[in-house]
Amino acid sequence: MKKVLSFVLITLVLGTGIAMAEQKIAVVDVPAVVAKSAQVQALKKDQHAKMQDLEKWLKAAQADVEKQKTQEGKEKLLKKYNADFAKKKETLAKDYQTRLQTIDKNITDTIAAQARAKGYNMVISKGAVIYGGEDITADVQKVVK
16 A cells, blocks of 8 residues: 555656656746736826826816805706716726726736747746746837737
């Protein structure tokens, strides 16, 4: 029984060693790839412009509320503008999230394609690796849009 158990353990250890030797591992600095992405830069710029537009709208709404003569008129208009603001904010957030997910998928797909093209079995985030793996960050940055 001990011989069988020893044989199984040795086989597992050797098998794992052989499987590990066949692995070709790459690392990618994902934050660096994201920072260089033209899509991310465009999203940030677009989001900034939309936030500025929203601020202008809020100032105009505040001025409109202040123009009201009665407290009742102010409260009614303020309630309307609050509802409009909530809708605008939700729409902006959904649009941003959708675009961000698309960009994330694009970057992930690009990393996977680069890894396959170069024969890697696994890609790990560079921040999680202390030692080892071939860094393919520059190659991915060239391809990511």
